[in-house]
Amino acid sequence: MTQFTDLGLTKAILRAVSDEGYTNPTPIQAQVIPAMLAGKDVLGTAQTGTGKTASFVLPLLHRIVDEKLRPREKSCGALILVPTRELAAQVVDNIRNYGRHMKHSVAMVIGGAKAGPQIQAMKRGVDILVATPGRLEDLVSTGDIRLDATQTVILDEADQMLDFGFVPAIRRILKKIPAARQTALLSATMPPAIRSLADDFLNQPEEISVAKVSKPIEKxxxxxxxxxxxxxxxxxxxxxxxxxxxxxxxxxxxxxxxxxxxxxxxxxxxxxxxxxxxxxxxxxxxxxxxxxxxxxxxxxxxxxxxxxxxxxxxxxxxxxxxxxxxxxxxxxxxxxxxxxxxxxxxxxxxxxxxxxxxxxxxxxxxxxxxxxxxxxxxxxxDNSAAEPSRNTPNQRNQRNRGRGRGRGKPSADKAQGDKPQQAQSKSRPAKGPKRPASKKPASRKQGGRRTGxxxxxxxxxxxxxxxxxxx
The missing domain is CATH 3.40.50.300 (P-loop containing nucleotide triphosphate hydrolases)
Structure with a gap:
């Protein structure tokens, strides 16, 4: 079985991984980490909860130690784009945990928070920037963030960014980053729009899939x-x-x-x-x-x-x-x-x-x-044809009113269907009285009040x- 020590990661990172109690990488980690360390673009598909975050965070930290590059002002060596503020905070926590035994800098740029501290954090430049697309575009447009020195881009939870309508913003952001870069796109599913994004911006990526797309975890x-x-x-x-x-x-x-x-x-x-x-x-x-x-x-x-x-x-x-x-x-x-x-x-x-x-x-x-x-x-x-009265709340309410049991608070369905049903009942008065009392729905308490x-x-x-x- 593959262990983290087999992947070629620096000692400082292996020490932090050990501190977290991990010895063996997950399947997605075992494949993505070597590909990224080799400088390849990656198109990865894996279910939520399989360790995708560590699969790209560990190679990014390794590069910081290995290359010892100093970030430029207002720029970042690596950019991680995520769909939500919560995920951004989670990724930053992972970077800090796995980078605890090495020198590195990380900043978070997200909406819903004051821009001032984020601008200040980016003034001297950072090794890794974790951002949501909207706020990043805002600060790039004002000149507070530059992307012309970014070497690596990670698109995390790409399918969710598609769901939130971020793909046009992502395309604009990627066009501002040098073409000579490493790009990794990771997603739980691979809808056509995400595949198209990968085709346009990834360079001969190594495709890694460790689970059936859109198949829930068996456990x-x-x-x-x-x-x-x-x-x-x-x-x-x-x-x-x-x-x-x-x-x-x-x-x-x-x-x-x-x-x-x-x-x-x-x-x-x-x-x-x-x-x-x-x-x-x-x-x-x-x-x-x-x-x-x-x-x-x-x-x-x-x-x-x-x-x-x-x-x-x-x-x-x-x-x-x-x-x-x-x-x-x-x-x-x-x-x-x-x-x-x-x-x-x-x-x-x-x-x-x-x-x-x-x-x-x-x-x-x-x-x-x-x-x-x-x-x-x-x-x-399946039982609706034999006993439709058991399954339709409006029909139950109609029968209750027909028997004089409609006391108490009005039904929640009244605004939607009372008047037409009352008219229907008047046009066919024989049906209500003929129904045997023993047929009353099981979903009604004594006294005629329905629990549903x-x-x-x-x-x-x-x-x-x-x-x-x-x-």
Whole structure:
């Protein structure tokens, strides 16, 4: 088996790697490090959590020791472009950890923070600059950063930069850097736009792929729980209470949704913090620090913040809402099962998200086990033809009103469908009374008040019984 000592790295770096407790490189590290040390361009594909960061950080540090080049004013010897502030901070931490026994300089240029200190840090030049594309372009345009002396460029998490719309900015940045350079592009997936970017800017790269593209890590147990939209928050609390959780990341689609979910979890007595683009850099760093230390057990995040969540011991990922881009699902659940450990990914799916689930299953090439039947009508539920009343919230509400049980608060579906359904009921009055009382839906409590979640609860109990990792 290959060891770090076999890769030709300098003693100062090997000492730091040993300090971190590592002896054997991961597959991506074992291939990327020698290629970069040989001066080759690299096009690397590997799943999140496989050690991609060290695969390019270690060769960059080795070059600093080996070549002893002094950076020019306002310039950098190596540029690392990343999609998010959190990932930038994570990469800087890695550089400092692996470079602790050698002399080097590193700076971080990111949006959402004051530009003044960043400009000051770049005045004398640095060995390595870690930056997000937007802020870097701003400071290049004002002359506070120069790229004409940059020798190495790393594009980290390139597919995520594509998702965020950064590819045009990346193309403009690369055109400002000398053509005689080394370029490495690393990504969890390789969509056509990223392949095109590589074709345009990489010079005969060594292509390295250590895993099937868009295939989740095998040690992640994936589960789906179908739920009515209005029941999701309470179901989330039950999931997080029922599982033996070390640390959990809960994903929402929007920043507002992340705040709402965090508030709901706090009210339920669960320790949670939100991390998203509207939070200040200090707030995000405090949330991540609390999560890493274990003071906060649940981190509620949007996708734009997720790439910086490189925390050991994340036992669970919960998709409160499914992403509408299937590749993002792979990135999300890659927060767990890191460094060879196992993990659990649970997705709460409501009716409108079923097409997203189908796209995800098509991408990963497998059907995700479901704990219960979909809470919808039509072909998504095998039992829908026989018992459509069990799966459509509007139909349940209609029957309740037809029997005089519609007391209490109005249904959450009222604004969308009450009036047309009432009109339909009046045009066919015979159907309501003919339905036997024994056919009332299981998802309704005594007194006629609907929970919309009994099926999900039953499925949840079955799921935990089968997972075998509880306790």
């Amino acid at each position: 992640i147990q994936q589960k789906v729980i179908y739920s009515a939209k209005t029941a999701k928050r309470n179901l989330l609390v039950e999931v997080l209470n029922a599982e033996d959780i070390d640390r959990a990341v809960v994903f929402t689609r929007t920043k507002h949704g992340a705040n709402k979910v965090t508030q709901h979890l706090d009210k339920a007595g669960l320790s949670a913090a939100a991390i998203h683009g509207n939070k200040s850099q200090n707030q995000r760093q405090l949330a991540l620090a609390g999560f890493r230390s274990g003071k906060i057990k649940i981190l509620v995040a949007t996708d734009i913040a997720a790439r910086g969540i490189d925390v050991d011991g994340v036992s669970h990922v919960v998709n409160f809402e499914l992403p509408n881009v299937p590749e993002v699902y792979v990135h999300r659940i890659g927060r767990t099962a890191r460094a060879g450990k196992s993990g659990i990914a649970i997705s709460l799916v409501e009716e409108t998200e079923i097409p997203y689930l189908r796209d995800i299953q098509k991408l990963i090439g497998e059907k995700i086990e479901a704990a219960n039947d979909p809470v919808v009508s039509g072909e998504a539920n 979640d009994d099926s999900a609860k039953a499925g949840l109990n079955r799921m935990f019984a089968n997972i075998g990792t509880k306790g």
